Amino acid sequence: MTDASAPPGATPHHAVIVVGGGQAGLSMSWHLQQRGIDHLVLEKERALHVWETQRWDNFCLVTPNWQCDLPGHPYAGPEPEGFMKKEEILAWLAGFRAKVNPPIREGVEVLKVAPRAEGGYAVATSAGAFTADQVVVCSGGYREPIVPRLAERLPETILQVQSADYRNAGQLPDGAVLVVGSGQSGAQIAEDLHLEGRKVFLAVGHAPRCARFYRGRDVVAWLAEMGYYEMPVERHPLREGVRDNTNHYVTGRDGGRDIDLRRFALEGMELFGALRGFDRGSLVFDTNLGRALDDADGTYNGINAAIDAFIEERGIAAPPPSRYEPVWQPAAERERLDLAEAGIGSIVWCIGFRPDFGWLDVPVFNGAGRPQHRRGVTQQKGVYFLGLPWLNTWGSGRFEAVGRDAGFLAERIAEGLAERLADTGNGVRTTPRGHAA
Numbered sequence: 001m002t003d004a005s006a007p008p009g010a011t012p013h014h015a016v017i018v019v020g021g022g023q024a025g026l027s028m029s030w031h032l033q034q035r036g037i038d039h040l041v042l043e044k045e046r047a048l049h050v051w052e053t054q055r056w057d058n059f060c061l062v063t064p065n066w067q068c069d070l071p072g073h074p075y076a077g078p079e080p081e082g083f084m085k086k087e088e089i090l091a092w093l094a095g096f097r098a099k100v101n102p103p104i105r106e107g108v109e110v111l112k113v114a115p116r117a118e119g120g121y122a123v124a125t126s127a128g129a130f131t132a133d134q135v136v137v138c139s140g141g142y143r144e145p146i147v148p149r150l151a152e153r154l155p156e157t158i159l160q161v162q163s164a165d166y167r168n169a170g171q172l173p174d175g176a177v178l179v180v181g182s183g184q185s186g187a188q189i190a191e192d193l194h195l196e197g198r199k200v201f202l203a204v205g206h207a208p209r210c211a212r213f214y215r216g217r218d219v220v221a222w223l224a225e226m227g228y229y230e231m232p233v234e235r236h237p238l239r240e241g242v243r244d245n246t247n248h249y250v251t252g253r254d255g256g257r258d259i260d261l262r263r264f265a266l267e268g269m270e271l272f273g274a275l276r277g278f279d280r281g282s283l284v285f286d287t288n289l290g291r292a293l294d295d296a297d298g299t300y301n302g303i304n305a306a307i308d309a310f311i312e313e314r315g316i317a318a319p320p321p322s323r324y325e326p327v328w329q330p331a332a333e334r335e336r337l338d339l340a341e342a343g344i345g346s347i348v349w350c351i352g353f354r355p356d357f358g359w360l361d362v363p364v365f366n367g368a369g370r371p372q373h374r375r376g377v378t379q380q381k382g383v384y385f386l387g388l389p390w391l392n393t394w395g396s397g398r399f400e401a402v403g404r405d406a407g408f409l410a411e412r413i414a415e416g417l418a419e420r421l422a423d424t425g426n427g428v429r430t431t432p433r434g435h436a437a
């Protein structure tokens with residue numbers, strides 16, 4: 001599968017090694033194949049597995065189907081305005097994999113990537129050593145679930161699961177459930193449990209929210225027309241800070257709707273501020289619930305106001321504007337909740353994920369361990385990132401723009417290989433579909 005002229009037993013070499021076989025890795029493979037560039041994708045589990053192994057049963061996309069635009073495989077189903085459910089996503093992705101037909105080794109974990117003195121990279125894996133001229137990191141922005149250390153102090157009788165491991169209400173013991181975090185996963189999991197009739201306590205964080213539909217269209221459709229999804233990180237008011245933003249909560253469930261935590265409160269869900277600690281049998285919360293709800297609604301109304309301005313400026317015919325008015329207010333900020341008295345039997349942690357680049361031994365990180373790059377291109381020759389949130393635009397970490405980013409990187413990779421060929425006068429091999437010979 002590698003250089004046919006290499007002596008037996010030699011370390012297999014590829015022009016490009018792609019680490020990770022999710023949608024980013026496979027998009028990269030598609031574009032490398034278009035250019036006939038030899039490469040190998042290394043995936044520690046199964047290609048695209050996260051959509052099966054790390055999503056709950058009732059999961060459906062938050063982004064509309066028309067935004068599912070993987071290279072060579074745009075959504076072509078009957079409901080472009082709809083939101084695919086888990087099984088539909090898996091079927092669509094299986095079609096993508098079949099189309100890409102990547103040169104991939106599954107069940108192979110990359111343990112270390114380090115520069116070689118003679119140029120290129122040494123890639124140590126669970127299946128032995130490889131070398132590569134260039135490496136594309138597609139290992140995902142949502143790898144390691146974040147769980148606070150206070151989790152270790154909670155009673156052993158409480159079942160704790162992370163959002164990636166949550167499947168359905170039936171998996172949790174009887175009794176009330178505490179959901180910690182109100183980002184996209186937390187808000188949707190709290191809703192899932194609430195709809196199943198479970199008593200839910202929700203620790204509300206600082207996530208913003210947005211409307212699903214406004215003035216006759218999906219808010220995403222308005223934002224697309226307003227050019228928001230074309231805006232690169234350099235033009236965003238927060239610049240690179242936007243990469244740390246929590247996603248807006250809203251859902252695609254049942255054809256799409258808002259998630260209004262205040263309405264849930266009216267229906268019996270108990271809302272608290274952010275979880276701060278655990279003390280003598282009680283959970284301790286920040287007294288910031290009112291502020292968190294107001295801020296989320298402020299973002300909701302702010303986005304709608306921007307849509308109003310756009311409609312007015314363009315003279316677009318649309319249903320009249322409206323403003324969200326709170327349907328519920330917390331009577332008082334509650335700081336403590338006795339775990340036993342509340343009957344809480346389980347906790348679902350939904351406070352996010354962090355990437356895991358511990359295996360990448362190259363100088364591309366800042367002091368806080370974040371990769372430094374421009375549109376995925378690092379200052380370390382031959383090392384690229386793909387698939388991270390806001391790598392370049394809003395859609396970089398989503399189905400919407402990962403393909404576009406992969407196309408951009410494929411150009412840079414081709415240039416890099418040409419340079420390396422000029423430097424060394426050898427080494428770059430391509431085959432018709434880019435599969436290693």
Ligand SMILES: Cc1cc2nc3c(=O)[nH]c(=O)nc-3n(C[C@H](O)[C@H](O)[C@H](O)COP(=O)(O)OP(=O)(O)OC[C@H]3O[C@@H](n4cnc5c(N)ncnc54)[C@H](O)[C@@H]3O)c2cc1C
Pocket residue numbers: 019020021022023024025042043044045046047048049050051060061062063108109110111138139140141142143185359386387388397398399400
């Ligand atoms: C709960 C949730 C909901 C989302 N909803 C949407 C949505 O509605 N619409 C949308 O467009 N996007 C959504 N996203 C965002 C995005 O589409 C997904 O996070 C997607 O999985 C990112 O794809 P990826 O290929 O970049 O990373 P991943 O899918 O995480 O793939 C990375 C791959 O790399 C492998 N890997 C990691 N480390 C190594 C290693 N050392 N060696 C070998 N292999 C390795 C992993 O096993 C994995 O298969 C959602 C994300 C989450 C978490």
